Amino acid sequence: xxxxxxxxxxxxxxxxxxxxxxxxxxxxxxxxxxxxxxxxxxxxxxxxxxxxxxxxxxxxxxxxxxxxxxxxxxxxxxxxxxxxxxxxxxxxxxxxxxxxxxxxxxxxxxxxxxxxxxxxxxxxxxxxxxxxxxxxxxxxxxxxxxxxxxxxxxxxxxxxxxxxxxxxxxxxxxxxxxxxxxxxxxxxxxxxxxxxxxxxxxxxxxxxxxxxxxxxxxxxxxxxxxxxxxxxxxxxxxxxxxxx
Amino acid sequence: xxxxxxxxxxxxxxxxxxxxxxxxxxxxxxxxxxxxxxxxxxxxxxxxxxxxxxxxxxxxxxxxxxxxxxxxxxxxxxxxxxxxxxxxxxxxxxxxxxxxxxxxxxxxxxxxxxxxxxxxxxxxxxxxxxxxxxxxxxxxxxxxxxxxxxxxxxxxxxxxxxxxxxxxxxxxxxxxxxxxxxxxxxxxxxxxxxxxxxxxxxxxxxxxxxxxxxxxxxxxxxxxxxxxxxxxxxxxxxxx
Numbered sequence: 001x002x003x004x005x006x007x008x009x010x011x012x013x014x015x016x017x018x019x020x021x022x023x024x025x026x027x028x029x030x031x032x033x034x035x036x037x038x039x040x041x042x043x044x045x046x047x048x049x050x051x052x053x054x055x056x057x058x059x060x061x062x063x064x065x066x067x068x069x070x071x072x073x074x075x076x077x078x079x080x081x082x083x084x085x086x087x088x089x090x091x092x093x094x095x096x097x098x099x100x101x102x103x104x105x106x107x108x109x110x111x112x113x114x115x116x117x118x119x120x121x122x123x124x125x126x127x128x129x130x131x132x133x134x135x136x137x138x139x140x141x142x143x144x145x146x147x148x149x150x151x152x153x154x155x156x157x158x159x160x161x162x163x164x165x166x167x168x169x170x171x172x173x174x175x176x177x178x179x180x181x182x183x184x185x186x187x188x189x190x191x192x193x194x195x196x197x198x199x200x201x202x203x204x205x206x207x208x209x210x211x212x213x214x215x216x217x218x219x220x221x222x223x224x225x226x227x228x229x230x231x232x233x234x235x236x237x238x239x240x241x242x243x244x
Numbered sequence: 245x246x247x248x249x250x251x252x253x254x255x256x257x258x259x260x261x262x263x264x265x266x267x268x269x270x271x272x273x274x275x276x277x278x279x280x281x282x283x284x285x286x287x288x289x290x291x292x293x294x295x296x297x298x299x300x301x302x303x304x305x306x307x308x309x310x311x312x313x314x315x316x317x318x319x320x321x322x323x324x325x326x327x328x329x330x331x332x333x334x335x336x337x338x339x340x341x342x343x344x345x346x347x348x349x350x351x352x353x354x355x356x357x358x359x360x361x362x363x364x365x366x367x368x369x370x371x372x373x374x375x376x377x378x379x380x381x382x383x384x385x386x387x388x389x390x391x392x393x394x395x396x397x398x399x400x401x402x403x404x405x406x407x408x409x410x411x412x413x414x415x416x417x418x419x420x421x422x423x424x425x426x427x428x429x430x431x432x433x434x435x436x437x438x439x440x441x442x443x444x445x446x447x448x449x450x451x452x453x454x455x456x457x458x459x460x461x462x463x464x465x466x467x468x469x470x471x472x473x474x475x476x477x478x479x480x481x482x483x484x
Contacts, residue, residue, distance in 0.1 A: 149393070150318065
């Protein structure tokens with residue numbers, strides 16, 4: 001009995017000791033935490049800019065897709081936007097990134113810029129569909145009321161329909177940006193040193209796989225949790241304003 | 245003021261309006277009644293081209309508005325419309341609901357529009373709701389504000405598309421009261437409704453529509469006491 005306990009007591013420290021050592025090698029030695037911090041910063045930067053451009057072009061493509069001629073037929077813009085959204089949603093983001101960087105942009109283009117453009121293009125297609133659904137979900141009576149007062153189609157959209165659509169789709173948009181954050185993990189394919197690429201780099205240097213990879217997963221998870229926390233807060237606030 | 249000639253409207257293969265001829269003169273209060281599906285709402289919605297006629301001509305003050313070259317937005321500023329479902333702008337406060345169109349269309353300055361709006365709200369007894377959102381109002385309050393929103397444009401004619409049909413019974417009165425007052429002030433009105441009492445008391449002419457056509461048109465007294473066509477007699481027997 002006594003012997004049994006003392007064996008465990010001896011085993012525990014050595015098990016913990018090896019984790020401690022792995023952690024030290026993966027994150028502390030050779031200032032690796034700075035490399036990780038830089039990777040995290042890169043990931044956040046890519047996500048931030050892709051989200052901004054994604055939303056700008058997403059709204060633009062949604063409006064294009066919904067545009068109609070006076071006779072109620074689809075415009076050239078509408079057909080173009082539909083094809084664009086179809087193609088982007090129908091192909092993998094990694095492939096879009098590779099095509100853009102290696103086949104479209106000049107060889108001198110910066111990797112980070114290529115990644116931002118690629119993720120913006122990808123995100124804009126998804127945002128466009130979210131915005132389109134949001135606009136179509138606004139009661140048609142709102143448009144009719146606007147038009148009956150003499151407001152033009154554009155004025156009705158700008159002052160009445162789009163503000164209501166935006167409020168309704170805010171949760172879906174934040175969700176899209178959470179997806180986008182994780183999507184940027186493929187930026188390493190063209191050599192951008194984002195968080196995932198950094199962890200991969202550390203694995204290849206230290207020959208320790210578990211610690212850097214799990215550590216990176218924890219970082220992503222934490223950021224997503226923080227984002228969802230604010231998303232939850234936002235949704236509760238929006239719901240309050242409905243029943244004011 | 246408004247003249248309609250041979251107006252037809254089809255939804256796909258369904259003929260909703262089968263050749264309507266009508267004229268609304270300044271100051272008249274026309275009330276249109278009829279069974280559901282008779283085309284009365286569609287007729288009303290054609291008058292400001294919210295519904296595009298399949299064929300026929302509509303004049304507003306000697307201007308042919310069914311001509312595709314006409315700027316319909318300009319015409320609509322002079323034709324107020326009140327909907328069954330109120331359709332207040334949910335994202336805007338009551339005051340902004342009222343001032344949005346006159347200000348954005350540069351018909352009034354912001355100050356003028358707000359002053360005007362407050363005066364109109366006072367008139368319908370809702371000045372304390374100027375900074376409320378539509379979601380905070382009752383149906384009757386919403387509809388009274390929808391009427392004010394249209395009036396703020398200083399329209400020459402007001403169209404009412406079943407303005408009390410979506411209201412709880414105890415709120416019908418307050419909306420009809422505002423409409424009655426408006427009628428007394430001399431506004432030209434075109435009202436589609438099921439409120440026979442309103443038709444009897446306020447209308448200068450009552451129109452009975454059935455199956456996409458105007459079947460009968462009379463003064464209210466004649467209409468209710470001396471209906472001619474069997475279809476109208478049948479209708480009145482069921483609703484009165």
